[in-house]
Amino acid sequence: MIDALPEKGVPGDQVLAELRELRGADLPTHGGQLFAYVYDPARPGLDALAVxxxxxxxxxxxxxxxxxxxxxxxxxxxxxxxxxxxxxxxxxxxxxxxxxxxxxxxxxxxxxxxxxxxxxxxxxxxxxxxxxxxxxxxxxxxxxxxxxxxxxxxxxxxxxxxxxxxxxxxxxxxxxxxxxxxxxxxxxxxxxxxxxxxxxxxxxxxxxxxxxxxxxxxxxxxxxxxxxxxxxxxxxxxxxxxxxxxxxxxxxxxxxxxxxxxxxxxxxxxxxxxxxxxxxxxxxxxxxxxxxTLRNIGDAGYLDLAARTREAVTILAAAVTATDGVRLYAPASTSVVCLASDGADLFVLADELAARGWHTQPQMAYADFPATLHLTVTAAVRETAEAFGPDLEAAVAAAKARGPVPVPELPPLTPEMITPELIAGLAEGLGLGGGDFSRMAMVNTVLNASPPAVREALLAGFLSHLQRPVIQ
CATH class of the missing domain: 3.40.640.10 (Type I PLP-dependent aspartate aminotransferase-like (Major domain))
Incomplete structure (x- = not known):
């Protein structure tokens, strides 16, 4: 545990070293393999300019x-x-x-x-x-x-x-x-x-x-x-x-x-x-x-970044189309590649892709929409896009070999029943007690099987469970 308010101040170099160590647990913000949350142009010098x-x-x-x-x-x-x-x-x-x-x-x-x-x-x-x-x-x-x-x-x-x-x-x-x-x-x-x-x-x-x-x-x-x-x-x-x-x-x-x-x-x-x-x-x-950032990139620069993004989308979409077990769920006409299952369990597939360095965003089933995987594509993905196809094929094969995650036996839940104690027990039972979020197929399967109101309560309760400081 890090004390944000020590008795005596900590030297700046040590604080920065601590921050770097904390950042080591995060997903990579650069490198073209994270398909959500961050937007990377892979443009040298831009980060330093922005800072x-x-x-x-x-x-x-x-x-x-x-x-x-x-x-x-x-x-x-x-x-x-x-x-x-x-x-x-x-x-x-x-x-x-x-x-x-x-x-x-x-x-x-x-x-x-x-x-x-x-x-x-x-x-x-x-x-x-x-x-x-x-x-x-x-x-x-x-x-x-x-x-x-x-x-x-x-x-x-x-x-x-x-x-x-x-x-x-x-x-x-x-x-x-x-x-x-x-x-x-x-x-x-x-x-x-x-x-x-x-x-x-x-x-x-x-x-x-x-x-x-x-x-x-x-x-x-x-x-x-x-x-x-x-x-x-x-x-x-x-x-x-x-x-x-x-x-x-x-x-x-x-x-x-x-x-x-x-x-x-x-x-x-x-x-x-x-x-x-x-x-x-x-x-x-x-x-x-x-x-x-806008002044540095300029109109011509954004046109080039859009071209690189478009090329990356085309390559990723072609890889999905060529891989048995998944399919494109929506036309890849903008900057999104959205894929659905054609035989592979998507939540297991997300874990298998993550194990190979590709971090996607699972989306739960809604109304008539099936569960999907969302890929936000940025310009940085152009450099990595051609490696995605072989890894997708291997990940699909691994997901098929593992099979779908069975939905665990849970009592019928209503939002009112979801207490801090229930959340703590679920987190431990689903393997999240130690803060390892690298294998989320079981969690996503449970959420996907839950009605939206219960899903909201589960996720709000889990976020509250995470955001609980140790006060001494």
Missing amino acids: AAHALSYQVNGLDPTAFPSLLAMENALVAAAARLLGGGAETVGSVTSGGTESLILAVKAARDAHPEIEQPRLVVPSTAHAAFAKAAHYLRVELDVVPVKGLAADPEAMAAAISRDTVLVAASAPSYAHGVIDPIPELAAAAAGQGVRFHVDACFGGWILPYLRRLGADLPPFDLSVPGVTSISVDLHKYAYAPKGVAVLLHATEELRRPQYFAYADWPGYTMVNPVISSTRSGGPIAAAFA
Whole structure:
């Protein structure tokens, strides 16, 4: 156990050595073999530049742009770059946020607060929309209307039928995180506009790469602010803009649309609080690092990174198609390779791939969707992509030899039954008591067999179990 507050201070070199030792247990953030959580352009010198830029501005506070105009200038520059890339016009405005979830919460807040006369505002999304919309609805007490999709994309007719006089926002994805599929944005935006409702495009995941893929010849549908009826769009710079974590952009077509996003409060003895985003105090470090990243890579650089990503996707998709036991679940037309089982147990396969250095993201079955493995492909994967096929074939063979994981006998559970004691017992029984998460097939099998509400309670309980310090 490491004591974060020792009696006497520890020398800096020792602290850094301790941090390096802790990092040794993490998955690799570079090297093109981690298909989730991180985005690696494999661009020499970029990390050092971002760290240096962060160091220049990490003490700067975004709370007051009049005190720190450097940060205001960088934020406006980032918003302008995103607006140019995503079809914005002369009236487009935006805000720099900490990530996609904050962007979506703010888009919902702006839509809700624009209609104070609606007592129970509603949000309409397709069932493939990111879970952050459910989080936004929960936090903001907005009713969430989830509409089944047609195939893997939003159904315009069903979405239009779900709009009511209490609907304040309709949203869709470009592309969806789970499958990498772009919803029919023009039809959806027209349906929302026809009923006088705002329409948000969640391009947090792929919004920075889709315009470049189109320039490279990819046949992708319109999705951005240039589409009539689209009132806002979000994009994460810490994804395919390859900036460090903690920077995204939310764009609104006009200032009038953005105004309800702000929070201001003067009815207390202190300073008048006014915030464009959820946080008040914000470090300038991540924003400066993002600014430096975009300036260093440039438009031509992003086009090259998109080309490398596209090549990697093509190679990985071909490997999946050529391997008996798995199949492509969705067209690999963006930056996602999503594979389903054609005989191999996917959760065992994920473990076998991890044992060979490839770290994928298992996705549980939902409604009519089977369990899948999600691969977010970045530019760094181009260097490793050709080695994936042989390892996939070997991993599938090993998964078939091991066979599926039997679902353990568990009593019928409800969320209310999931106590800290039950979680501790399950963690020990599933081999997670020692903190080794390298073999997760049994865990994923149990989660996949559980109803969503029970799965939520199990995972929340397990996360709480992990986040428990030893206090002496």
